[in-house]
């Protein structure tokens with residue numbers, strides 16, 4: 001059956017920032033968001049995305065929430081598949097994970113060896129230079145606690161923040177996040193740019209898809225891989241994103257290349 005979610009756009013960006021240290025040049029982060037495993041995205045679909053990420057060997061993977069649609073029985077198969085990711089991986093939960101069963105999700109991530117950063121941070125000091133990774137829990141379900149998440153963050157280390165709902169990104173930038181990775185919006189799924197921009201303005205939605213510069217930091221909103229409802233996507237293809245770090249005086253996010261992964265339907 002035709003399924004528009006099977007064509008995944010892979011965008012690779014260079015992220016230039018003064019807090020990226022020289023030894024971190026070329027460090028790569030992959031972002032997977034809004035899998036919504038269920039009716040349209042099956043474990044076999046995700047296995048191919050995971051294989052693609054593993055073959056490309058990023059140093060870090062950020063999972064930015066909404067692993068299922070509405071069924072808690074989909075949580076374990078989704079997270080088990082994500083557990084096959086070879087690089088160091090961190091996760092935050094999204095609104096759909098809270099609407100289903102956050103405890104099941106957190107337990108499944110623990111079993112998969114993937115820490116859930118629910119309003120907390122970790123310092124990774126086993127790479128070329130230390131990196132602070134901060135996870136902010138879901139804002140839609142009122143679980144975000146930015147103060148707790150950034151409690152131990154400070155200093156000159158590059159700071160990566162995982163945060164499902166992009167509307168709170170300015171507060172994260174204020175706290176010292178240099179690169180904020182979000183999802184949730186699906187790029188509206190039906191994205192007709194002029195109309196979507198007009199509608200977003202009318203609705204007061206400031207951050208809806210792609211990169212945004214915020215006071216010396218960058219927010220990137222990934223369009224996600226799946227759909228909680230119908231699979232149709234117009235002008236908002238499913239997305240997998242890679243970020244390559246580079247030091248530089250002026251923050252910028254540059255698109256280096258766009259590729260396509262055609263996910264095959266395997267029996």
Ligand SMILES: [Fe+2]
Nearest residue numbers: 034066184224
């Ligand atoms: Fe979502």
Ligand SMILES: [Fe+2]
Nearest residue numbers: 066094095184
């Ligand atoms: Fe969401």
